[in-house]
Amino acid sequence: MTDLPRTPSFSLTGQTALVTGASSGIGQGCAVALAEAGAHVVCAARGVDKLNDTVAALKDAGHSAEALSLDQSDLEALGTLMAERAFDVVVNSAGLARHGPALETTPEDFDAVAGLNLRAAYFLSTYAAKAMIAAGKPGSIIHISSQMGHVGGIDRAVYCATKHGLEGMVKAMAIEWGPAQVRINTVCPTFIRTPLTQSTFDNPERAAWITEKIKLGRVGEVEDIMGAVLYLASKASALVTGTSMLIDGGWTAD
Numbered sequence: 690m691t692d693l694p695r696t697p698s699f700s701l702t703g704q705t706a707l708v709t710g711a712s713s714g715i716g717q718g719c720a721v722a723l724a725e726a727g728a729h730v731v732c733a734a735r736g737v738d739k740l741n742d743t744v745a746a747l748k749d750a751g752h753s754a755e756a757l758s759l760d761q762s763d764l765e766a767l768g769t770l771m772a773e774r775a776f777d778v779v780v781n782s783a784g785l786a787r788h789g790p791a792l793e794t795t796p797e798d799f800d801a802v803a804g805l806n807l808r809a810a811y812f813l814s815t816y817a818a819k820a821m822i823a824a825g826k827p828g829s830i831i832h833i834s835s836q837m838g839h840v841g842g843i844d845r846a847v848y849c850a851t852k853h854g855l856e857g858m859v860k861a862m863a864i865e866w867g868p869a870q871v872r873i874n875t876v877c878p879t880f881i882r883t884p885l886t887q888s889t890f891d892n893p894e895r896a897a898w899i900t901e902k903i904k905l906g907r908v909g910e911v912e913d914i915m916g917a918v919l920y921l922a923s924k925a926s927a928l929v930t931g932t933s934m935l936i937d938g939g940w941t942a943d
């Protein structure tokens with residue numbers, strides 16, 4: 690009889706995952722996806738109330754989760770966490786946008802956006818990889834980057850700079866950590882309906898721009914991102930590292 694190939698498993702049973710920005714939007718969706726696949730999910734964000742609500746809802750649904758209050762820009766707190774806990778999967782969805790014309794960007798805007806989107810993402814990655822390598826186990830690190838890590842966007846110079854930076858960072862880290870089976874990738878969404886994008890959707894000029902650019906004719910929902918994150922977290926993507934999964938409805942196709 691012919692031996693047929695077997696579909697790789699998407700199960701995360703027995704694994705521990707850290708999801709940052711888990712109290713809201715895409716991060717919350719990632720926490721659900723990983724918990725439904727069987728992982729114990731440590732849900733991190735700054736504010737405790739929304740975080741506790743998310744964890745309570747996950748537990749009510751029969752999943753394994755805990756809440757962790759963390760300001761990710763605080764590298765000392767981040768370093769302590771990553772030294773104390775071992776994670777098989779890290780999903781970084783904490784992110785900040787301060788949109789406006791490049792000519793009006795202040796150094797304070799730049800530092801706030803880059804401090805979270807790039808600096809904290811950089812050290813979250815190195816702290817996570819260090820622990821994974823020390824444990825001698827494979828691991829998967831996933832950053833929620835953006836289509837704005839591949840193209841430019843009006844009023845988005847700082848945001849685009851940080852997301853393009855994230856894309857380069859991930860490629861370089863993938864080269865260094867591949868031999869240890871620590872994989873690192875990005876997911877690059879188009880506009881997704883979350884609290885972050887509400888003000889953009891409320892602006893008729895920007896809303897028209899978005900509708901025109903997304904070839905599939907609709908904005909994204911958090912559910913559009915969850916499958917990609919589960920894929921990159923699981924063994925199904927065992928040969929995938931240093932790459933970027935665009936979920937952009939065709940935005941970057943032309």
Ligand SMILES: NC(=O)C1=CN([C@@H]2O[C@H](COP(=O)(O)OP(=O)(O)OC[C@H]3O[C@@H](n4cnc5c(N)ncnc54)[C@H](O)[C@@H]3O)[C@@H](O)[C@H]2O)C=CC1
Binds near residue numbers: 710
């Ligand atoms: N919504 C969208 O259209 C898109 C979002 N993205 C990216 O996805 C990620 C998540 O965005 P959304 O879910 O839309 O935003 P959101 O505003 O709903 O969630 C952001 C999360 O980050 C957390 N956060 C913010 N600052 C933090 C800090 N200093 N320390 C710890 N946590 C902090 C918040 O508590 C919140 O849980 C961001 O990196 C964003 O750039 C990328 C492409 C499209």
Ligand SMILES: O=C(O)C(=O)C[C@H](O)C(=O)CO
Binds near residue numbers: 786886889
């Ligand atoms: O908030 C906005 O407006 C954005 O630019 C949203 C995103 O975070 C994004 O990356 C869309 O491509």
